[in-house]
Amino acid sequence: MNRSLRIVAALGMLALPAAAQAQSITGSIAASADIATVFSFGAPSPLNFGSVVPGATATASGSIPLSRNVGVIYSLPDAANTGELTGPGPAITPTYTCGVGTTSSTIVNAFSSFNGAAAVLTLPSPTGTLTEYVIFNGSLSAAQTNTVPGTYSGTIRVTATAN
Amino acid sequence: MTSRAGRELLFALLLASWAMPAGAQTTKSVSIIPVQSLSFGLLLPGHRESVRTSDVSRRAVVALAGDDPVDVTLVLPTAMETPTGERIRLSFSAGDAALLTTSGGTISTLDPLQVNRVQFGNDRTVLFVLGGTAVTAATTRPGHYTARVALLVNRPGT
Numbered sequence: 380m381n382r383s384l385r386i387v388a389a390l391g392m393l394a395l396p397a398a399a400q401a402q403s404i405t406g407s408i409a410a411s412a413d414i415a416t417v418f419s420f421g422a423p424s425p426l427n428f429g430s431v432v433p434g435a436t437a438t439a440s441g442s443i444p445l446s447r448n449v450g451v452i453y454s455l456p457d458a459a460n461t462g463e464l465t466g467p468g469p470a471i472t473p474t475y476t477c478g479v480g481t482t483s484s485t486i487v488n489a490f491s492s493f494n495g496a497a498a499v500l501t502l503p504s505p506t507g508t509l510t511e512y513v514i515f516n517g518s519l520s521a522a523q524t525n526t527v528p529g530t531y532s533g534t535i536r537v538t539a540t541a542n
Numbered sequence: 543m544t545s546r547a548g549r550e551l552l553f554a555l556l557l558a559s560w561a562m563p564a565g566a567q568t569t570k571s572v573s574i575i576p577v578q579s580l581s582f583g584l585l586l587p588g589h590r591e592s593v594r595t596s597d598v599s600r601r602a603v604v605a606l607a608g609d610d611p612v613d614v615t616l617v618l619p620t621a622m623e624t625p626t627g628e629r630i631r632l633s634f635s636a637g638d639a640a641l642l643t644t645s646g647g648t649i650s651t652l653d654p655l656q657v658n659r660v661q662f663g664n665d666r667t668v669l670f671v672l673g674g675t676a677v678t679a680a681t682t683r684p685g686h687y688t689a690r691v692a693l694l695v696n697r698p699g700t
Binding site: 403404409410415448506 | 572573574575576579580581582583584585586587588591602604619622630632672674676678679680681682683684685686687688689690691692693694695696697
């Protein structure tokens with residue numbers, strides 16, 4: 380090849396990328412979304428022993444739904460005083476069993492304790508959004524109901540922490 | 543090097559230096575300036591959320607500036623993802639893009655799935671806007687999901 384042609388060809392190759400680059404340009408657009416954490420209690424179903432005959436035993440059940448799409452740690456901030464009933468006579472502390480179930484009637488995952496202020500049940504993230512029920516089953520012994528007549532009431536406080 | 547060879551090299555360099563500024567001018571003649579991202583915002587699992595081109599706060603906006611007509615092609619993602627690989631399906635359909643004037647007037651509605659010819663007006667700038675639809679599943683996990691839409695701008699016939 381003639382030397383000049385070789386030089387022009389070589390320089391042409393250098394020039395070509397610049398020309399090709401000029402034919403198109405690219406940009407980009409960012410797209411984004413945030414999926415919300417679902418984590419809320421619903422309306423509670425009260426635990427009500429009703430009218431109890433003094434000296435008789437009594438049982439009752441209550442629950443509160445929690446909708447979530449993340450893991451949860453349940454705890455009872457009132458510890459040993461959880462669900463204590465106060466009224467005209469001495470305070471009454473029913474015996475409770477508690478835990479979480481997919482319905483409001485059956486406990487599937489029981490709390491590890493009822494007296495500690497520390498976490499009592501840790502559940503992992505579900506695969507989707509679910510509603511579960513924190514269930515409290517209470518019972519009163521004959522000795523506990525054999526007390527001063529009147530209305531006894533209290534509050535069961537449960538804390539759910541997203542995990 | 544002989545004087546003849548030197549002249550040839552000079553000529554070649556002149557040719558080369560002539561071509562390169564021409565290329566640089568062409569590059570300057572079209573520009574892409576991202577103005578606003580496509581933002582679906584906070585979504586709940588198990589829902590379908592569309593951003594329309596008329597949604598000024600959530601649609602994507604890109605300013606295109608130039609003189610001569612250009613063809614705009616989008617490379618559209620099929621999903622937004624988290625860093626850990628969880629996905630939200632994305633879909634685009636005809637009418638999910640539009641060309642606006644810089645004052646906000648609609649020039650035309652576009653199909654983002656097609657190649658769209660863009661003509662520049664007297665002010666040399668148009669706004670390309672993009673909407674779309676995100677579909678979350680009931681199992682979609684909380685988090686921040688992202689994707690990128692590539693915008694290819696070509697001169698017609700190239």
